[in-house]
Amino acid sequence: MADRHRGISREAREPDEQNRKEETVAINFKNTTWESVSEGQELPVLEFGPLTATNLLFDASGTRDSYPIHHDRDFARANGVPDIFVNTQWYQGLLGRYATDWGGPESFLRSLSFDMRAPNHPGDLLNVHGSITRKYEQDGQKRVDLDVRIDNEGGTDTVVARMTLELI
Amino acid sequence: MATETARDTKAKDEAAPFLNTPGPTSYSRAEVTAPMVWNYCESVEDANPVYWDEEYAARSRFGRLIAPPQMIMTASSGHWWAPDYIREAERRAAEERGESPSGKVQAIVRKHGYTVATNVTREDEFVEPYGPGDGRLKMTAHISEVTEEKQTRVGKGVFITTITEYHTEKDDRLVVRSTNILLMYNSSEPRE
Numbered sequence: 001m002a003d004r005h006r007g008i009s010r011e012a013r014e015p016d017e018q019n020r021k022e023e024t025v026a027i028n029f030k031n032t033t034w035e036s037v038s039e040g041q042e043l044p045v046l047e048f049g050p051l052t053a054t055n056l057l058f059d060a061s062g063t064r065d066s067y068p069i070h071h072d073r074d075f076a077r078a079n080g081v082p083d084i085f086v087n088t089q090w091y092q093g094l095l096g097r098y099a100t101d102w103g104g105p106e107s108f109l110r111s112l113s114f115d116m117r118a119p120n121h122p123g124d125l126l127n128v129h130g131s132i133t134r135k136y137e138q139d140g141q142k143r144v145d146l147d148v149r150i151d152n153e154g155g156t157d158t159v160v161a162r163m164t165l166e167l168i
Numbered sequence: 169m170a171t172e173t174a175r176d177t178k179a180k181d182e183a184a185p186f187l188n189t190p191g192p193t194s195y196s197r198a199e200v201t202a203p204m205v206w207n208y209c210e211s212v213e214d215a216n217p218v219y220w221d222e223e224y225a226a227r228s229r230f231g232r233l234i235a236p237p238q239m240i241m242t243a244s245s246g247h248w249w250a251p252d253y254i255r256e257a258e259r260r261a262a263e264e265r266g267e268s269p270s271g272k273v274q275a276i277v278r279k280h281g282y283t284v285a286t287n288v289t290r291e292d293e294f295v296e297p298y299g300p301g302d303g304r305l306k307m308t309a310h311i312s313e314v315t316e317e318k319q320t321r322v323g324k325g326v327f328i329t330t331i332t333e334y335h336t337e338k339d340d341r342l343v344v345r346s347t348n349i350l351l352m353y354n355s356s357e358p359r360e
């Protein structure tokens with residue numbers, strides 16, 4: 001923390017010190033309102049990676065998937081794939097995160113389905129992007145349908161997802 | 169030479185009595201807990217405070233910490249390892265529950281030569297939030313459709329649609345409904 005103040009005058013520093021508690025304690029995640037969005041709108045891009053073997057360790061333990069093809073390189077190669085790759089449950093997590101990162105903490109995922117078309121291995125940099133395909137009300141909920149895709153540096157549409165997100 | 173014949177409906181017809189019959193109820197290995205939620209969020213770096221911050225979550229419209237709804241497969245997964253006496257107790261419990269309709273239908277479909285299984289799609293519908301405090305997840309599945317034989321890229325096969333409903337153990341709320349389509353095919357006759 002000391003380095004942060006190097007070269008800054010005491011006068012300039014003090015308000016920062018005073019405000020610091022509030023800055024670090026308050027959580028102010030923005031919610032996207034249903035009224036403010038429109039069909040065809042592009043969502044912000046999320047980059048994840050490049051993936052490492054450690055990400056795959058977090059994947060196996062966090063999603064409780066012990067199938068060796070996702071964490072054992074020798075096993076993966078013996079089974080016809082060049083390397084370990086992230087699993088179905090991890091994509092569920094990343095896609096859900098992508099939707100609520102944009103929708104905000106008050107948004108709620110209402111449905112999720114996706115196709116996995118090509119694997120993502122260590123070294124791959126994931127680019128998650130999407131758009132609103134439909135905006136409507138159903139069961140008293142303000143909903144948007146999303147078309148979300150995961151590309152990597154080598155190709156597009158490694159994962160193609162259809163999601164419904166409820167906004168406030 | 170390709171002669172159009174009536175599509176084979178033998179597996180479909182034999183499976184018909186087992187459709188839409190709820191199978192035995194089973195439970196997830198563990199209760200949904202905050203550490204389980206955090207482990208999951210760590211893996212995809214999900215910072216949503218309704219998963220992490222009890223005070224924030226209490227002020228949100230959910231009123232409490234919730235699990236990412238998309239965590240349902242993880243939350244309902246089994247042991248990686250368990251002592252023999254636990255495994256044995258689980259095996260006995262499964263035996264008492266009896267064979268699931270999915271098991272029966274898959275056996276019928278296999279008998280007709282469609283022996284290789286591959287998942288085609290899964291769609292999860294998140295009916296209500298669930299989270300720490302709801303206890304374990306209670307699962308019940310039924311088969312809603314077995315198709316007539318269809319020609320696919322990998323061979324002739326039938327598509328089996330299974331619907332699984334997840335309820336909370338504590339207050340028996342329906343929280344997730346998932347629809348899974350499985351292709352079972354005969355790999356000895358791929359499309360020419």
